[in-house]
Amino acid sequence: MSEPAVEIRDLRFAYDGGPPLLDLPAFSLGRGERLFLRGPSGSGKSTLLGLIAGVLPARSGTVNVLGHEMTKLSGAARDKIRADHLGVIFQMFNLVPYLSVTANAALPCRFSSARRKAVGGDVSEEAARLLARLGLDDSALLKRRVVDLSVGQQQRVAAARALIGGPEIVIADEPTSALDADARDRFIALLSEEAERTGAALLFVSHDAALASQFDRAIDLVEINHAVGREAA
Amino acid sequence: MNSILSLALASLWNRKGTAILTVLAVALSVALFLGVDKAREGAREGFGSTISGTELIVGARSGPINLLLYSVFRLGDATAEISWPTYEMIADREDVAWTVPISLGDSHRGYRVMGTTQDYFTRYKYADRQELSVASGELFDDLFDAVIGAEVAGALGYEVGTSMVLTHGLGAGGLMDHDNRPFRVSGVLARTGTPVDRTIHVSLEAITAIHVGWETGTRNPLADSISEEMVRSFDLTPRTVTAVLVGLERRGTILRTKRALDTYPREALLAIIPGQALSQLWEVTSVAERALIAVSLFVIAVGLVSILTSILTSLNERRREMSILRATGARPGHIFSLMVLEAGALGFVGAVLGAFVINLALAVAGPILAARYGVSLVGTGPGLTDLYTIGAVTLSALIIGAVPAWTALRRSLADGLSIKL
Ligand SMILES: Nc1ncnc2c1ncn2[C@@H]1O[C@H](COP(=O)(O)OP(=O)(O)OP(=O)(O)O)[C@@H](O)[C@H]1O
Ligand SMILES: [Mg+2]
Numbered sequence: 185m186s187e188p189a190v191e192i193r194d195l196r197f198a199y200d201g202g203p204p205l206l207d208l209p210a211f212s213l214g215r216g217e218r219l220f221l222r223g224p225s226g227s228g229k230s231t232l233l234g235l236i237a238g239v240l241p242a243r244s245g246t247v248n249v250l251g252h253e254m255t256k257l258s259g260a261a262r263d264k265i266r267a268d269h270l271g272v273i274f275q276m277f278n279l280v281p282y283l284s285v286t287a288n289a290a291l292p293c294r295f296s297s298a299r300r301k302a303v304g305g306d307v308s309e310e311a312a313r314l315l316a317r318l319g320l321d322d323s324a325l326l327k328r329r330v331v332d333l334s335v336g337q338q339q340r341v342a343a344a345r346a347l348i349g350g351p352e353i354v355i356a357d358e359p360t361s362a363l364d365a366d367a368r369d370r371f372i373a374l375l376s377e378e379a380e381r382t383g384a385a386l387l388f389v390s391h392d393a394a395l396a397s398q399f400d401r402a403i404d405l406v407e408i409n410h411a412v413g414r415e416a417a
Numbered sequence: 418m419n420s421i422l423s424l425a426l427a428s429l430w431n432r433k434g435t436a437i438l439t440v441l442a443v444a445l446s447v448a449l450f451l452g453v454d455k456a457r458e459g460a461r462e463g464f465g466s467t468i469s470g471t472e473l474i475v476g477a478r479s480g481p482i483n484l485l486l487y488s489v490f491r492l493g494d495a496t497a498e499i500s501w502p503t504y505e506m507i508a509d510r511e512d513v514a515w516t517v518p519i520s521l522g523d524s525h526r527g528y529r530v531m532g533t534t535q536d537y538f539t540r541y542k543y544a545d546r547q548e549l550s551v552a553s554g555e556l557f558d559d560l561f562d563a564v565i566g567a568e569v570a571g572a573l574g575y576e577v578g579t580s581m582v583l584t585h586g587l588g589a590g591g592l593m594d595h596d597n598r599p600f601r602v603s604g605v606l607a608r609t610g611t612p613v614d615r616t617i618h619v620s621l622e623a624i625t626a627i628h629v630g631w632e633t634g635t636r637n638p639l640a641d642s643i644s645e646e647m648v649r650s651f652d653l654t655p656r657t658v659t660a661v662l663v664g665l666e667r668r669g670t671i672l673r674t675k676r677a678l679d680t681y682p683r684e685a686l687l688a689i690i691p692g693q694a695l696s697q698l699w700e701v702t703s704v705a706e707r708a709l710i711a712v713s714l715f716v717i718a719v720g721l722v723s724i725l726t727s728i729l730t731s732l733n734e735r736r737r738e739m740s741i742l743r744a745t746g747a748r749p750g751h752i753f754s755l756m757v758l759e760a761g762a763l764g765f766v767g768a769v770l771g772a773f774v775i776n777l778a779l780a781v782a783g784p785i786l787a788a789r790y791g792v793s794l795v796g797t798g799p800g801l802t803d804l805y806t807i808g809a810v811t812l813s814a815l816i817i818g819a820v821p822a823w824t825a826l827r828r829s830l831a832d833g834l835s836i837k838l
Contacts, residue, residue, distance in 0.1 A: 239743065259830075260748060267746025274744070277737050282431030283424075294420040295746035345745065 188212045189385040195245035207411035218386040223405030238262030267296040271346025275358040278342035279330040286311045289344040299349025314344040336367040350382045425758040439727045443767025446720035448775040450713040459797040467611045470542035476660040478685035485694040488660040491529045491612045498657035512670045518658040530617045532624030554604030562603035568614035570605045595627040622653035728821040739829040756822030764814020768807040
């Protein structure tokens with residue numbers, strides 16, 4: 185438990201042909217920690233998540249995820265770490281339109297045998313159990329096409345999907361920006377509760393600073409990102 | 418791989434409108450290809466099994482294919498006949514074991530009439546040296562007896578004892594009817610799947626008898642005044658025959674006998690070996706066959722391209738879906754296989770459907786074609802060709818699927834975790 189879930193040192197990143205976007209001397213996410221990351225639009229929040237999830241390759245520096253040095257790994261190895269240890273929730277349009285509600289929640293188990301093993305028994309049962317904990321246990325609702333669910337319901341299905349198989353890290357990229365204040369607060373409460381129950385670290389991204397109080401710790405990307413400072417100067 | 422296949426199928430089902438159209442395009446192209454191939458093979462088999470056990474067919478000199486077609490398949494007409502003395506010369510040759518003369522030229526309600534001898538029914542063999550057999554009644558005995566093929570009996574509703582009037586030439590009945598000399602059906606042959614089913618068999622003498630008074634090609638006004646008794650008393654030995662089926666004493670002499678007949682000085686004859694003439698026929702038709710096969714292969718290519726089109730056009734609207742799959746742990750290989758499997762599934766289902774449709778169509782249409790043309794399409798049922806075609810089309814679809822798969826893969830790598838529309 186001493187080792188953090190995510191540990192970043194001297195990370196530099198720029199998109200091909202673009203200006204330096206990220207220059208992070210240090211960033212860390214503790215095991216089981218619920219961290220709030222804010223920053224204005226275009227500041228590179230999603231990009232940072234992509235680097236942690238191993239979808240984008242860092243230019244220099246180190247990105248350590250659960251003891252794995254991502255910058256030294258091949259794309260395939262990074263993909264495997266993401267499949268086995270990360271849950272991801274997006275801002276909107278989280279679900280695969282042609283899969284049922286339960287199949288969407290169970291999706292990571294298709295790609296990761298580690299997640300399947302972690303579930304232990306029947307994957308759909310576990311998906312249904314998680315959905316029920318998130319308040320989706322109406323059988324008529326579960327039979328509906330996912331595109332016919334409300335946005336709030338879709339986000340809860342996405343949360344169940346991120347949590348299935350007990351990944352160590354859950355990454356949420358503005359998952360509440362399409363919800364009203366009430367639904368937003370309830371969603372964050374449910375997500376935090378479930379993350380705590382499974383012991384997952386939660387990295388929650390939003391531009392809405394008001395949400396910070398609901399998390400263990402809050403950081404502003406602009407403050408820790410030196411690339412922005414240098415550009416401004 | 419199994420979970421990716423089920424994902425691919427679910428995704429196709431989600432777009433069932435285009436998926437079904439694509440499958441139909443593939444199915445139709447495969448059905449066309451298999452149909453052409455089966456018709457070709459079936460016709461060859463069917464024609465090839467129409468005559469066996471006859472070493473040579475002799476007729477007046479014309480083309481070998483023409484002689485084969487009119488003497489065996491009742492297609493087309495003889496341009497000239499062989500005189501009776503020449504026929505006797507052939508029959509008397511030392512190397513000839515048996516001969517069956519046939520005389521064509523008359524018809525009855527669209528079915529051809531063939532004058533021949535009783536020997537025809539024992540000497541003529543079809544398929545694997547099978548003999549003709551009588552289903553009901555007996556072979557002709559009286560001068561005005563007729564033995565009809567199974568198709569004639571079935572289509573016209575004739576049975577033993579039915580009386581019928583032959584028509585001079587091959588046109589419609591009426592003025593050209595031999596109505597003063599009606600025939601009686603004495604027997605019906607069992608079905609053979611050859612042109613025999615569509616033939617009316619009478620004795621050679623009967624052909625001579627009905628043409629008494631028709632020497633000029635039309636009815637002589639005096640013809641009716643000649644009574645049946647008088648006709649029966651005439652010498653009814655024919656003056657000419659159309660062709661002669663020949664069996665040899667020893668097969669080894671076949672080329673020598675053929676050459677001797679071909680070069681017979683007193684009359685221009687042509688002797689053909691049925692199998693050889695058939696090969697010549699296939700040589701002629703193979704040009705057209707190859708063109709048809711080439712065209713149907715192109716049509717299959719069009720079907721495959723429609724798979725490509727339908728998947729490529731779906732890629733834009735599925736960009737989001739790919740990002741979600743990537744984020745939830747799908748590796749590039751998963752995305753790639755998903756696309757390839759979708760293409761393969763479209764190709765496979767289309768090919769299976771096409772093979773099914775064409776086999777069903779041939780099972781239904783086969784008997785109709787056989788009744789119409791007298792030659793049944795043999796061996797057109799489901800076969801290895803269908804399996805190979807399904808395999809080849811599925812494989813090609815999988816290979817073609819690599820194109821959209823590659824596009825989707827590169828895009829999903831570049832898009833990262835952010836969902837772009
Ligand atoms: N694939 C890409 N190629 C090039 N530039 C990109 C790419 N994705 C993002 N960018 C640029 O990088 C910068 C940061 O983008 P990013 O999506 O990380 O911002 P963000 O903080 O998540 O913003 P938002 O709050 O609007 O989601 C932006 O200027 C954006 O235009
Ligand atoms: Mg963003």
